[in-house]
Amino acid sequence: MRFNQFLGNILASALEKQNSGDKYDILLNDIFKSKRLGKRDRIWVSDRFFFYLRHKLFFDEVSENPEICAKNIAMVFEDEPDETLSGKIENLKKSGTYGRLFNESFSEFLANEISNLHRKEAFEWFNSKAKTHLRTNLARISRVELSARLENEGFANSPAPLSPAGIILEPTNKSLKNSELFEKGFFEFQDESSQLASLLVNKNTKTLLEPCAGGGGKSLSIASFFKSIEITASDSRTHLFKEIKERATRAGTRIKTAAFQDISDSFDTVFIDSPCSGSGVIRRNPGDRWKIDEKMLSDLNNLQKELIQKFSEKVKTGGELIYVTCSFLRCENEEIIKDFLNKNKDFSLIPAKGRLLENLGSEELLSEITDGDFLKIKPGHERDLMFGAVMKRN
16 A cells, blocks of 8 residues: 555644544644645545544554554555465454454443444444435425426435434535525535434424524424524523524524523423533544543433423413433433432433424334334434433323
């Protein structure tokens, strides 16, 4: 293999700085700016850096320093290991440790959780690269027309299997972020799982509060599927309200924003998109597999219990409370719901499968995204992992 030493040195620099505390995309962008790298070179380094994060235990085992590690990453990425690296791989296979180091390269905690909750085959899925999903703004354009226009601009795509607005893009180095289709509000970037979580909302809802709205992705999705609902988005980070308003304007919809302390009304539905570990999106954020641990989860569980209790007070009698996470971990999902229902006897669970059947109109493929009473998206499909529960205030 012909190794690009210049780019290899930049990759080695990123490896040396991986524990700086910066988010990995920010770390890479800072390096790229300082080296004035072009798009093609940025992609070369990024692809190999994130490949390293997916197989970190293996590369750390066979590499003496960042420079050698960078070359080993490039060789394995291209499937062209030299004699030295091939010998090390063969020795690991003979010792029976190769599979754990390469295929199950997660923190010990996460590796155990994946093994306990899913089959061993799930590791291959967690190591795969997620595709980009779009949510069609059906108020502005049909999914069929948007798909055709994307094809005309060179973006191969296919319809998402379940969401009536979902489109899945085939991998490409081209960017859609500055496209006219995006600027006109014809779509938003949103995984099919998040679109399906939005479809847990009761279609008869008149008023809805999203108290952990962030940049407004779920509020926008709910607004697109349920056009008559009056939506109020809130968040402790009130500086994000500007982004929500800009996105709503682009989409041609209206979403109210309000600091939580200024909200005195109660609502038909309160939709909590809870802060969580993000374990369900580690295909998109492979570095997080090294950050999720018991301490993080203990802190998050306390926050999750506090939020669901606090915001449940804003649900009208006869109204609904929806709790969703982008996590597959039971301690952030089923256990939070069980704790809440034990403490709040005036709430009862509504089966997610029934609600999704109401809103999607078909039972086909629902077994892929539901598990008993919950929205519970499993590995193995082209969707992020998400959890959702619907509870009614009696």
